[in-house]
Amino acid sequence: MNPAEPTAPPSAPTLCLHGQGIVRGYTIGRAVIMSAASLEVAHYHVGPADIEAEGLRLRHAIDTAVAELRQMAGALPPDAPRELAALLSVHGLLLEDPMLVQSACELITERHYNAEWALATQGQLLVEQFSMMEDAYLRERSADIRQVIERVLRVLSGSSAWLPALDTAQADGNFIVVARDISPADMMRLRSGKFAAFLTDLGGATSHTAIVARSLNVPAVVGMGHVRALVRDGDQLIVDGTNGVVLVNPSERILLEYRERQAAFQRERAELKRLRHAPAVTLDGIQIRMEANIELPDEAADALAAGAEGIGLFRSEFLFMGRPDLPDEDEQYEAYASVVSAMGGRPVTIRTLDIGADKTLDGDATVATNPALGLRAIRYCLANPDMFHTQLRALLRASRHGCVRILLPMISHMHEVRAAQRAIERAAEQLRDEGIPYAEGIQVGAMVEIPAMAIAIEPFAEALDFLSIGTNDLIQYVLAIDRGDKDVAALYDPMHPAVLRLIAHTINVGERVGKLVSVCGEMAGDARVTRMLLGLGLTAFSMHPQQLLDVKKEIRLAHSNALRVQVASALNRAERIDLAALS
Ligand code: PEP
Ligand code: MG
Numbered sequence: 001m002n003p004a005e006p007t008a009p010p011s012a013p014t015l016c017l018h019g020q021g022i023v024r025g026y027t028i029g030r031a032v033i034m035s036a037a038s039l040e041v042a043h044y045h046v047g048p049a050d051i052e053a054e055g056l057r058l059r060h061a062i063d064t065a066v067a068e069l070r071q072m073a074g075a076l077p078p079d080a081p082r083e084l085a086a087l088l089s090v091h092g093l094l095l096e097d098p099m100l101v102q103s104a105c106e107l108i109t110e111r112h113y114n115a116e117w118a119l120a121t122q123g124q125l126l127v128e129q130f131s132m133m134e135d136a137y138l139r140e141r142s143a144d145i146r147q148v149i150e151r152v153l154r155v156l157s158g159s160s161a162w163l164p165a166l167d168t169a170q171a172d173g174n175f176i177v178v179a180r181d182i183s184p185a186d187m188m189r190l191r192s193g194k195f196a197a198f199l200t201d202l203g204g205a206t207s208h209t210a211i212v213a214r215s216l217n218v219p220a221v222v223g224m225g226h227v228r229a230l231v232r233d234g235d236q237l238i239v240d241g242t243n244g245v246v247l248v249n250p251s252e253r254i255l256l257e258y259r260e261r262q263a264a265f266q267r268e269r270a271e272l273k274r275l276r277h278a279p280a281v282t283l284d285g286i287q288i289r290m291e292a293n294i295e296l297p298d299e300a301a302d303a304l305a306a307g308a309e310g311i312g313l314f315r316s317e318f319l320f321m322g323r324p325d326l327p328d329e330d331e332q333y334e335a336y337a338s339v340v341s342a343m344g345g346r347p348v349t350i351r352t353l354d355i356g357a358d359k360t361l362d363g364d365a366t367v368a369t370n371p372a373l374g375l376r377a378i379r380y381c382l383a384n385p386d387m388f389h390t391q392l393r394a395l396l397r398a399s400r401h402g403c404v405r406i407l408l409p410m411i412s413h414m415h416e417v418r419a420a421q422r423a424i425e426r427a428a429e430q431l432r433d434e435g436i437p438y439a440e441g442i443q444v445g446a447m448v449e450i451p452a453m454a455i456a457i458e459p460f461a462e463a464l465d466f467l468s469i470g471t472n473d474l475i476q477y478v479l480a481i482d483r484g485d486k487d488v489a490a491l492y493d494p495m496h497p498a499v500l501r502l503i504a505h506t507i508n509v510g511e512r513v514g515k516l517v518s519v520c521g522e523m524a525g526d527a528r529v530t531r532m533l534l535g536l537g538l539t540a541f542s543m544h545p546q547q548l549l550d551v552k553k554e555i556r557l558a559h560s561n562a563l564r565v566q567v568a569s570a571l572n573r574a575e576r577i578d579l580a581a582l583s
Pocket of ligand 1: 211313315354449469470471472473474520521522
């Protein structure tokens, strides 16, 4: 720091906030507060003299929301899905429905509720009534009611848009989204905006929101607790994604220091790029396979640019999220085929739909008692055979453009493997009968992410062509720690001996029966644990493209066999492994 630099005036102290950094790097920019989409609102009683004004405030907010919807409908691009216009008009109609408006106004006049409380109470009632209806179409409307109420609540809170309109001349376009939480679907929507960083109150490092942020490759800090309450729109922020630190309204001196760190980080990235074509081989000659995780087809280009040898995990569910309908077979086929063709013969591992838990389909009003343990992933697909069949046909059709591998998520029972294999067979037979081409002999593998499967892995390893360890869920289920819950994030411990033993066991059995075992959870892309994974015997990694070179650098400096001896002896004693001591 230059001692001659002016210090900040005492009226603007720099605030320093902490969370979990999930994407390395530094950003300096301006805060954009994302309004909360929640029915949790302030509850207070309005005085008798203010009741009329409160009623008017509610009616005015509803009128504004209706006008917003009309404006959006009028501005839809010609190629927007037809359903979108219909959906906007349904939302407008719901807002004009007396059941909602009048009843909420009555809560203001009769019980003296504030406008937000009245609207949320009436809305909640309607959501419950609709979600219990027998008719599936009406049941789905409960999600629409929730969305329109959230829209009006945003108007009431003074922030009418989901994100405020951005003045792109400001802050050189370096906008930093500050939110209570961002759902994976919202994060996908933010992809198209120009955001330089993300900060959230909630969330853990392996939540799906964090995973999508990583695929955007902009610094992000999650689990910050109160960032949304402490930061105002337009505040200048420094985001240190490497250390999970955010500085609010920093002094000139601090800004200078961070500009230097930013420049050093960029130099380091540029240096790493030279490893792109270097082989991923350890010092003792063990060849390591390095593949990429992607969420959307256009990320195949990032994978290639980072030197990936294939796609180790294509999370197909992101094609299904943030839209009112499901992609049909042709749309899915186009998406899969574009990745397969882009990868030019390199393997592309496409995971069948892993919907459920924090990844929900729009309009799916199902409320699972415990979503992480509920109808998720393969369970959802086997319970919705038509949807599964459509995806399998699309996957098989895409296989003729290169090398497709099908990956089944959340397997716990052998009968699920057999049912999925039969479903693949059926889809193939149908294509054959229709004369539609596909590649024969597609490899079918499964995610190892439920402890039961990892413990009793032998029959799975025999029956499947490959295994891919999903450490994000495996850790969550072994340690009973919700991967998205910031309050228990400190207990989410990838280095727990129980977790490492399950990974080691899976790798050992895979080696014994001659099946490829890779890791595609976030651990694979964390260069701090690369040596440990090599020590467990891992020879195939799949991670976000932007992490590939950091991990490759570690691999090229490691002695795989020596690491195996060290790690095996610690695991035999169920000891914690000291990462710093691994040579
Ligand atoms: C995992 O669980 O480690 C995994 C890769 O799958 P996802 O993060 O999509 O649940
Ligand atoms: Mg998983």
